[in-house]
Amino acid sequence: MPRAFTPKVITANHLLEGDVIYMTDAGAWTRNLAEAALLTDEADADLRLIEAQQQKDVTVGAYLADAKAGDDGRPEPTHFREEFRRTGPSNYFHGKQAEA
Amino acid sequence: MYQYNDFDKAFLAERNKQFRAQVERRIDGSLTEEEFRPLRLMNGLYLQLHAYMLRVAIPYGTLNGAQMDTLALLAEKWDKGYGHFTTRQNIQYNWPKLKDVPDMLDALGEVSMHAIQTSGNTIRNVTADHFAGSAADEIADPRPVAELIRQWSTDHPEFQALPRKFKIAVSGARENDRAVVKAHDIGVYLVNNDAGELGYQIIVGGGLGRTPMIGKVLKDWVSQDDLLSYLEATVSVWNLLGRRDNKYKARIKITVHEHGIEEIRERVEERYKAIRPTFQGFDVELFNEIKTHFAAPAYRNVPTDAYDAAYGDDAMFRSWADTNLTAHKQADYAIVTISLKKHGETPGDATAAQMRAMADIARKYGHDELRISHEQNVILPNVHKADLPAVYEELKAHDLQTANIGLISDIIACPGMDYCALATARSIPVAQGISSRFEELKLEHDIGHLQIKISGCINACGHHHVGHIGILGLDRAGVENYQITLGGDATNTAEVGGRVGPGFAYDEIVPAVERIVMAYLELREGPEETFLETYRRLGLAVFKPYIYPEAQAAA
Numbered sequence: 001m002p003r004a005f006t007p008k009v010i011t012a013n014h015l016l017e018g019d020v021i022y023m024t025d026a027g028a029w030t031r032n033l034a035e036a037a038l039l040t041d042e043a044d045a046d047l048r049l050i051e052a053q054q055q056k057d058v059t060v061g062a063y064l065a066d067a068k069a070g071d072d073g074r075p076e077p078t079h080f081r082e083e084f085r086r087t088g089p090s091n092y093f094h095g096k097q098a099e100a
Numbered sequence: 101m102y103q104y105n106d107f108d109k110a111f112l113a114e115r116n117k118q119f120r121a122q123v124e125r126r127i128d129g130s131l132t133e134e135e136f137r138p139l140r141l142m143n144g145l146y147l148q149l150h151a152y153m154l155r156v157a158i159p160y161g162t163l164n165g166a167q168m169d170t171l172a173l174l175a176e177k178w179d180k181g182y183g184h185f186t187t188r189q190n191i192q193y194n195w196p197k198l199k200d201v202p203d204m205l206d207a208l209g210e211v212s213m214h215a216i217q218t219s220g221n222t223i224r225n226v227t228a229d230h231f232a233g234s235a236a237d238e239i240a241d242p243r244p245v246a247e248l249i250r251q252w253s254t255d256h257p258e259f260q261a262l263p264r265k266f267k268i269a270v271s272g273a274r275e276n277d278r279a280v281v282k283a284h285d286i287g288v289y290l291v292n293n294d295a296g297e298l299g300y301q302i303i304v305g306g307g308l309g310r311t312p313m314i315g316k317v318l319k320d321w322v323s324q325d326d327l328l329s330y331l332e333a334t335v336s337v338w339n340l341l342g343r344r345d346n347k348y349k350a351r352i353k354i355t356v357h358e359h360g361i362e363e364i365r366e367r368v369e370e371r372y373k374a375i376r377p378t379f380q381g382f383d384v385e386l387f388n389e390i391k392t393h394f395a396a397p398a399y400r401n402v403p404t405d406a407y408d409a410a411y412g413d414d415a416m417f418r419s420w421a422d423t424n425l426t427a428h429k430q431a432d433y434a435i436v437t438i439s440l441k442k443h444g445e446t447p448g449d450a451t452a453a454q455m456r457a458m459a460d461i462a463r464k465y466g467h468d469e470l471r472i473s474h475e476q477n478v479i480l481p482n483v484h485k486a487d488l489p490a491v492y493e494e495l496k497a498h499d500l501q502t503a504n505i506g507l508i509s510d511i512i513a514c515p516g517m518d519y520c521a522l523a524t525a526r527s528i529p530v531a532q533g534i535s536s537r538f539e540e541l542k543l544e545h546d547i548g549h550l551q552i553k554i555s556g557c558i559n560a561c562g563h564h565h566v567g568h569i570g571i572l573g574l575d576r577a578g579v580e581n582y583q584i585t586l587g588g589d590a591t592n593t594a595e596v597g598g599r600v601g602p603g604f605a606y607d608e609i610v611p612a613v614e615r616i617v618m619a620y621l622e623l624r625e626g627p628e629e630t631f632l633e634t635y636r637r638l639g640l641a642v643f644k645p646y647i648y649p650e651a652q653a654a655a
Contacts, residue, residue, distance in 0.1 A: 016127065016198050018152035057129050060147055079578050081517060084526075085149055089518035091446045091528045094180055094195070095150045 005042040009033065009067045009075050010052050011085070012059035020085045020096065021059070022075075023052055029059075031096065033086040034074040038067055101164055101469070102247045102393045104212040111255075112209045115216060119143045120202035127199065142222065142260075144215025145201055148521045154193045154201060155218040156208060160228035160246035160270070161189035161472040161479075163213075165459035168470055170211045172455035178204050183455070185440060185448040187512055187563055188267070189227050189472045190218055194519050216254060221262045223253035223335070229271040229279045230473035233394060234435050234481040236427040238272035240290045240298055244391045245327070246270045249288075251386070252328050259335055263342035264350035266335065267307075274301070277592040280474060282306045282315040283566060285352045286334060293321040300327055304334060304364065305356030308560035312596045313353040316361045318368065324387060326372075329379040333372035337364065397467035399430050400484050410489035417492050419545070420503040425488070428481075434488060436466075436480040437473070438495060439502040439510065443539035447513045447531050448476030457498040465491050474563075475512055477505065507544045508552060508617065509535035512563055516556025516573060517580075523556035525573025525580040526606075530554055533610040538617075547617060550631040551590065566590035568632045569616060570597045571609065582609040586616070586643065587635050598640060600647050612647060619646035 010023035021029045022036035027048070030036060039045040045064055052062035065082050067075040077083045088095020104112070119139070126136040140146075144155040156171070163171075171191055175183045178200045179193040186192055196204060208214055218225055226246045233241040249268055253259065259266070266286075271279040274289040281287035287303035299321045306315025322330045338352045341359065349358075356364050410417045426435040438458060441447050450458070458478055462470045465487040471479035483491055495501045504510045511534060514520065516527030531554055538544045553567030557574075564570035570585035581603040588597030604612045617631075623642065624634045635643065645652040 013147055013151075015133075018147055018196075018198060019150060056132055060133050080580060081149075081575075084517055088150060089194075089528075090526060091518055091532065092180075 005040075005045075006078075007067055007069065007075070008039045008045050008064040009036040010039070010045070010048055010062060011036070011065045011082075012052060012062035015056075015058055015060050023048060027051065031099070033067075033077070033082075034070075034072075036067070036075050038069055038075040039064075101162060102159075102390060108212070109209075112212075112214055115143075115214070115255075116202065116205045116209055119205060123198060123202055138220065141219040142217065143205070144218035146219060146521075148194070148519050149517070149523075150519065151195045152198055152201070153519065154196050154204060154215060155186070156191050156193070156213060156215045157218050157225040158189050158191060158213070158472050159250045160226055160232065160243055161230050161474075162228075162232075162243060163470050163472070164468045165463040165470070167211045167213055168455050168459035168462070170207055170213065172452040172459070173207060174204050175455065176452040177207075182449050182451045184446070184515060185450065185472050185476050185478070187474045187476065187514070187561055188225055189230070189474055190225055191472070192515070194515075219265075221264055221266075223256065223259055223262070223266045223268065226250050226253070227267070227269045227279055227284075227474060229273055229277075230471040230475075230479050231278060231426060231435050231481060232272060232471075233396070234428050234433070235273055235276075236429045237276045238290070238429075239274075239292065240272045241394055242270040242272040242288075242290055244387060244394050245288065245290070245300070247390045247393075248328070248383070248387045249331065251390075252331070252383070258332075259339065262335070262339055263344050264347060266338075266352070268331075275592055277590075277594075278473075280563065280566065280590045280594070282592070282594040283308050283312075283563070283590070284315065286331065287315050291321060297323070299323045302330065302334070305353040305361070306594075307351055307353040308563060308565050309351070310348055310558050310560075311351075311354065311357075312560070312565040313357065314594045314596065315353075316356065318361070318365055325381075325384055326376070328383045329376045330368070330372055333368050333375055336375070337367045337371050341367070397469070397482055399433065399482075400486075401432075402484065402486050404432050404485040406490075407485040407488050410492075414489075416501075416503075417489060420492055420501055421488065423503040423507065423545075424505045432485050434483055434485055436483050436488070436491060437505045438478040438480065438500050439504055440477050440500075441504055441510050441535065442499060442502045443504075443509055444532050444536040446528050447511050450478070454498050454500055457494065457500065461491055461494050475510065477510070504544060506549045506551070508538050508547050508550045509544055510551070511535060512551075512553040512567070514555050514557075514562035516554075516562075520556060522559060523573070524558070524575040525556050525582065527554040527556040527562055527571075527573055530571060530573070530582065530606075530609055534613055537610050537614060541614075543617075543621075546627065547621065548627065548630055550617070552613070553588070553590075563590060564588070565596045566594060567597065568635070569613060571613075574603065576603065580606045582606070584609075584612060584616070584647070586640060587632065589632060600640060600644065602648075615646050615649070616643060619643055
């Protein structure tokens with residue numbers, strides 16, 4: 001039995017800035033995970049990932065990251081790596097946490 | 101220090117120009133990421149978790165004040181005001197923007213620095229004993245040969261696409277190895293042969309990472325005339341023989357393990373015989389020229405009264421002097437280690453202001469020389485004892501006076517998951533937690549020499565295998581988990597530590613370390629017996645009940 005598909009977001013690093021970006025419902029890019037599209041359909045997710053990977057002037061290393069819907073319905077990380085990517089390092093108040 | 105000649109300057113300028121054009125082509129879309137990635141890696145540019153990261157080489161950890169000032173400039177102008185010194189004597193900038201990197205490299209080029217071969221499957225930055233040229237216990241200064249190896253390996257046409265990265269370390273103090281020589285792909289010790297001639301012992305196949313191995317002796321003594329051809333033969337044999345089918349089995353340690361040291365030695369000898377005639381003495385001429393750059397500074401000859409007075413009167417100065425100074429080959433000089441391990445702070449980080457302060461102190465009191473240690477501290481290798489009180493005061497003004505060298509809070513930690521894309525767990529907060537805890541306990545001077553080394557993944561940039569206490573951060577079912585090893589040794593008696601048992605959760609790791617250290621204090625024969633000595637005397641079985649008290653209670 002193939003494993004059931006779990007919700008995902010599309011994420012990458014930005015080519016010029018190097019920082020973490022997420023794909024929105026409209027197919028644009030945001031730096032805020034809460035604004036990302038939470039993808040629950042596997043075929044849709046795979047197609048959107050191909051689109052993301054083709055945007056070579058914007059994205060580097062696009063991939064599908066596991067996410068879940070938070071209380072407000074917006075995506076939240078399920079793994080600590082994605083938690084750090086959306087927040088920034090824990091030793092300094094740098095990165096996304098400082099830019100919010 | 102080595103001074104770039106016209107060739108070096110022209111080479112570097114050309115290389116930087118090339119990379120600038122490559123960055124432009126990546127930005128305008130003419131290069132894909134797949135095409136650009138190997139090019140940026142060859143120039144030290146990574147893409148990490150939150151941003152690009154630029155790794156700048158500090159060859160054999162040696163730099164002068166002007167170079168340190170430029171490192172500060174980079175931190176301030178193109179980063180967030182700080183830099184991170186690494187276990188390969190490099191510095192990393194965690195937040196550069198892609199378009200700024202060519203400007204950063206040009207600024208480095210102004211002071212004869214670069215980021216070439218700080219990544220990729222090439223021969224990486226050559227490391228050396230950070231006390232080189234000043235240590236009382238070395239037979240000769242390893243920096244000239246380290247520079248020779250740097251020049252030979254930089255852009256070496258045969259070695260630009262090796263099976264995997266390749267790391268070389270050099271030390272002139274085999275009996276007191278401070279460069280972890282035996283954990284390198286090739287380790288080079290300066291040694292005398294039976295006739296008393298200076299040459300090199302070649303160690304091969306050491307390395308940490310997924311499969312930790314202590315290097316083996318490949319050849320007991322190689323003369324200066326034969327050194328580069330012998331090194332070239334060794335890398336060349338591995339280049340053809342090393343596995344390219346599996347990157348985890350590609351390093352030379354695996355090649356040596358699979359083929360055996362005898363077969364490798366035979367193959368190297370054969371290759372050496374073939375290529376030796378192509379080395380027609382230019383390498384020796386070059387070495388002799390390089391050596392002239394490393395003459396000892398003009399040591400001062402003044403009384404040491406100021407030092408003696410401060411040592412007698414000022415308890416804080418005395419504690420710092422007892423902990424952070426090392427014997428210099430000149431009796432009235434000292435080697436100063438500046439700790440970048442303030443309790444609760446990030447190991448190896450320095451702000452731009454601190455870098456400038458260290459550069460100033462080096463110019464004023466240290467014959468304009470600085471070193472970076474693989475232990476992530478900064479060294480002033482040549483300070484007259486009379487100047488030590490003034491140096492201490494200036495360090496204090498910049499929060500650089502922490503007296504903890506070789507103690508439990510002098511922790512090596514890789515960037516871990518706070519920055520690194522490869523990491524499986526965080527390292528920095530674990531180091532911060534341990535150093536803060538032992539500062540609270542006010543115990544570290546009683547505990548004495550104890551090295552904790554922390555890696556945030558199996559690649560072992562934090563050298564955890566050779567820590568007296570090693571900590572490895574892993575991802576276990578989506579949660580950070582930390583494995584402890586004990587009994588590792590990074591010196592000439594190098595040894596890989598043994599795993600103690602099940603790992604610990606993030607909030608359990610600091611208490612677990614505390615239990616180990618408390619057990620040591622209880623079990624040691626006296627304050628003169630170090631942690632490692634006690635551990636070697638008693639073994640894991642005696643420590644284990646202290647590490648896992650619940651298991652003990654349940655039994």
